[in-house]
Amino acid sequence: MSTPGNEAGRRAKVLGAVRSGLGKQRGAGAREAVEVRLQGQLRHLIPGRSRQDSEHLKALFAEQLRGGSATVLDAASEDDVPRVIAAYLRGQNQPLAVRCGDDAWLRSLDWSKEPALVVSNGRADPADAVGLTHAVAGIAETGTLMLASGPENPVTVTFLPETSIVVLRKSDLVGPYEAAFDRVRERYGRGMMPRTLNLVSGPSRTADVGGRLVTGAHGPRRFCVVVVG
């Protein structure tokens, strides 16, 4: 059984072995170089496709998502979101029962406009058919949604239901991953993260059977993004 004593011994052994391996090649100022790297936000090469104006980014975002078998829908305004969601679920022949967390913005939407649509709050159970989440950011570069776990958007809502619907405000659409991470740093503080940060680019899929692509592996079979505004 692991005791604190031998845990410390193992730690010293691993880090000591790393240090003795590096011994010869390391110059002075290594510690400072590491601090600079960790604090400095050194940006590397960012692909040109993610540096475009917002209309082009939105088009790229939708194109990338659709290429990965996702559905992308527009809602003209916040008022329009319940209608778009209900119409999508009807079109997919899915129950009009949606599970979502305590996200204040999602809760503030006027769900009474779609009386047939039942919205229940809290973490998801295996019985929930449809999960609804609110993305921290949309990343145009690869058509990727960034979701942060927490009471607002529990991680089970993202992964358990067969249908996953993600709402994204158009103002939260960015080009590259780096710009989305900036938002995480703004929201949680530098070096801090939600328990899970999920980057999701479509319905779950696998090619493990004979190399043939099948959507709906373990996570959602359907992935729908509603862009608002």
Next chain:
Amino acid sequence: MDVTAHAFKSNVKAALKDAQLQRALAGLPTGLVAQRAAAKARLPEFEALRDVGRDIKNHTLAHLDLYLEAWERNAIAAGAKVHWAPTAADARDIISGICRDANARLVTKGKSMVSEEIGLNAHLEKSGLEVVETDLGEYLVQIRHETPSHIIAPAIHLTEGQIEADFRRHHTHLPKDRPLDEPVKIVSEARDILREKFIKADVGITGANFLVAETGSSIIVTNEGNGDLTQSLARVHVVITSIDKVVPTLEDVSTLLRLLARSATGQDFSVYTTFSTGPRRAADPDGPAEYHVVVLDNGRSALLGTSFQEVLRCIRCGACMNHCPVYGAVGGHAYGWVYPGPIGAVLNPALIGLGEAGDLPNASTFCGRCESVCPMKIPLPGLMREWRMREFATGGGGRLARMAIGVWSYFARRPRLYHAVARLGIAGLGALGRTRGSFRSLPLSGGWTRHRDLAAPQGRTFQQLWAESRQGVPR
């Protein structure tokens, strides 16, 4: 995991005769290889990003102890329990200890090559736990009592027919006449069976593609979502990873993620990239109550400061094996240990010794494709050559091969003698083969002539022709 790398040559013979395997491997060129080429073509910056990626990893490895400490500090601050494992046995003990403390009975697992490296499943099963692989490919391999034959496509050696037969044999509680003739039906059956396991699991074990020092996070990249269900639904999440996985910042990992999926499956981005930082927070309605990260060394630190340090840049995309003519011919199991293909030919001798895995670096045509597609620009052929030199220097390689090399080196170091003998030999062969233009068989050349004729030389050596052309002498 049982090691059969020493039996590489007989493994290869069996693999070449295995019709099912050959049929399964035939899909590689039009599958993963073509998909990577298409993804690369869609991103003009791809080649430039390879340089950036290499530099990020080189910087990190040069300061590896400091980045590991920074990662550890931030992980602990977020509530992680960090365990260091110098050896595979240490890692196994740590993880079985965590399972024991959790009173675990059922363990679900996401895909992890490090867990294969330490032989985790067999160890946990010995202590009475039920261990279920949840990546579909890993599950297919597990129910056959096999090991993965590829680092990202573990069941690439199986045909659809074999998988259907395995499901019928293994899932006996389901109707015998159910249709399973299409991948979608097989995937659906696996989904239902594994869904139950996710929900009942006590401990969920995943690997990590990266650790981020800046935030203390571990990252998994999947397409199926199995890793997320594994780590979110169990009460305890254990990450098993290794010291070479750490990178400094979110910017650094952004660049590496741009390279990973494109190199691996030819996707622009995998479906799920998940950053995990600590256990469930106070207000969280879900997620694991405990989050452990086990960081394995197992021989990696010994590569630092040597020419093999470069292999620690590897991000486990599998591009080298997808593009390797040897892997494409014999598949992954022939390599006889966890890591197949060119990366295995370089890494396995380092981790399990040249005595066991010495044949692997010899299984290369040195065509260079692996290095040309490696997102981290690891000089794989050069490192294989380095192993060959070490093998020869330490007396390995077999008597016949050593004798042949000895004879060759005797002549190669005496150029005039070499040219004289070559002139004689070529002239003789040229005269012998003149009428037919080729040989059906020739002493010492059975390996070649068994499959095709050997063209007869024209009578003069390359050196002679070259010298003549330099003097302007007409042929």
